[in-house]
Amino acid sequence: MNDILLMLPGPTTVHPRVLNAMSKAVVNHRGAKYGEILSETTELMSKVFQTPNKSYLLTGSGTAAMEAGVANTVAPGEKILNVVGGKFGERLMKISQTHGIETKELEVEWGTAVDPKLIAEALDEDEDIKAVTVVHNETSTGVAAPIEEIGKVMKNYDTLYIVDTVSSLAGDEVNVEKFGIDVCFTGSQKCLAAPPGMAAITLSDDAWAAVDKVETNTFYLDLKAARKSGDKAVPETPYTPSVSLTYAMNEALKMVMEEGLDARIARHHKAAKASVAAVKALGLELFADEAVSSATVTAVKMPEGITDADFRGTTRDKYGVELAGGQDHLKGNIFRIGHMGNVSYKELTQTFAAIGMTLKGLGVTDDAGAGVASIAESYL
Ligand SMILES: Cc1ncc(COP(=O)(O)O)c(C=O)c1O
Structure with a gap:
């Protein structure tokens, strides 16, 4: 047992129930047993995201979901507005640039939150902006962005609303459906209190429509592939998942639900x-x-x-x-x-x-x- 108390913004202390869950036998990831645990886990994920839409697990850290969320919904050459008030806003912009997306930065002073009106102004100024990225909880500065208010603004535009809830989901209010979020993702090692190494993502119908039009330049993080495997009668992931981390996520999510x-x-x-x-x-x-x-x-x-x-x-x-x-x-x-x-x-x-x-x-x-x-x- 680690006798150092982790008071980090992730990884966080993992409960013995979750650690024990990982000691279960590793099963065939193409079999019925894994399908059952995967579908139960993704259903629990959707409950925590507060969305009627499906969720998908990605074996990778939160950054994998950041990249999947951007690279599958916005095509190279299209424009994105990145709200940048800290390290993770910046990372979403760098990911966008890596994928050949034209970025517009909405710079926010570190330690303060974005004013939703500035997002509306930026969208009014440029009708070609395809998506906006916002970090809900900017872990580098300790600031929470007003994602519900931004969601109200976003409803006036035909622009995808991409929200990073890596360090807030299950710790602060994130209601994907109510806030009108199109792409929402999180990581395992923060408020969910599972070990690091897994991420989860959910998309709205509008976001999936965008995915269907974009020829993505990612392979491992291709969400069309995740959907194809995840929506099978016996759900799977496209490539070998971390079976043990799926058990951990399952148990951690059950603990979230037990607490409420x-x-x-x-x-x-x-x-x-x-x-x-x-x-x-x-x-x-x-x-x-x-x-x-x-x-x-x-x-x-x-x-x-x-x-x-x-x-x-x-x-x-x-x-x-x-x-x-x-x-x-x-x-x-x-x-x-x-x-x-x-x-x-x-x-x-x-x-x-x-x-x-x-x-x-x-x-x-x-x-x-x-x-x-x-x-x-x-x-x-
Ligand atoms: C807000 C936010 N987004 C994204 C990430 C990236 O997650 P990971 O380190 O799991 O790749 C972090 C990690 O600290 C984060 O706090």
Whole structure:
């Protein structure tokens, strides 16, 4: 058992029930047994996406689904609008460029959320934009985009709405049907709390119509192939799937349903609120605009004069809590607390004890327990 507490924005701690599920015998991936588990798992996935449409599993990390979602729906030479307010918005733009798609960037200051009106303006200015990509939960900055509001805007346009919910699905409100999302995808290792290595994707009828017109330049991630295999009477995947990870996803999704999707999302929001309060109680500053701060990850400015190695090295090596650092230009300037998956006051108490003791050891605060006290108050 790993005695380091993972408070990362993925991978997250995997429950023993899910780990045990992976120890089941590996079966023929072209047989009835696998077909049964696959169809049960994808049906559960659609429930979590909150869509009547089918979902498909991809063996690969979240980035595989990002690439599948873009490269199958927009053809080389067509235009896409990428909302970029952090590392993952940027990645969707780079993926688009890799596939020869003409990109238009809607730049958003890191730490803030996009204003849906700016998306409407961009679409009014250029009728040729075929799709818009939005990252719901920008894990690099700890910001949640207003995907429901953007969805209302998107209903006025004949443009596909592609939403990355890799670090938000099952931790924040994602209602694919209600929000009018055309392409939605997620990863296994975040709020679903399964091990890394699987992704899931769902498409609307409009998105499938686009897929049927686009001659995709991906082979492994060809969604026509995924649909053809996945829609067989005994469902399959086009190529050998990770059978063991399918078991894990199945068990993790059952745990989501047992908890109840709404209850799970409320638990994540509570953890986010408690984390924000504890950060402030320790005298630290949030990186993200608090009005749009994420339900699943809290980004915090690194205290003046403290290095990332000193801070995160101490929380991990001395106190057993693994936090995430900043990415790109935020490296060394922020740290991130992932509170996704199986997280409640117990994990947050340990986390804020580690942060408080580390800060005291580094001479940043006198009150090592202020964060823990705040967590206790939040959960009373
Ligand atoms: C919002 C978001 N999108 C996409 C990804 C990419 O997922 P993966 O690292 O599983 O490829 C991540 C991973 O952190 C993410 O947080």
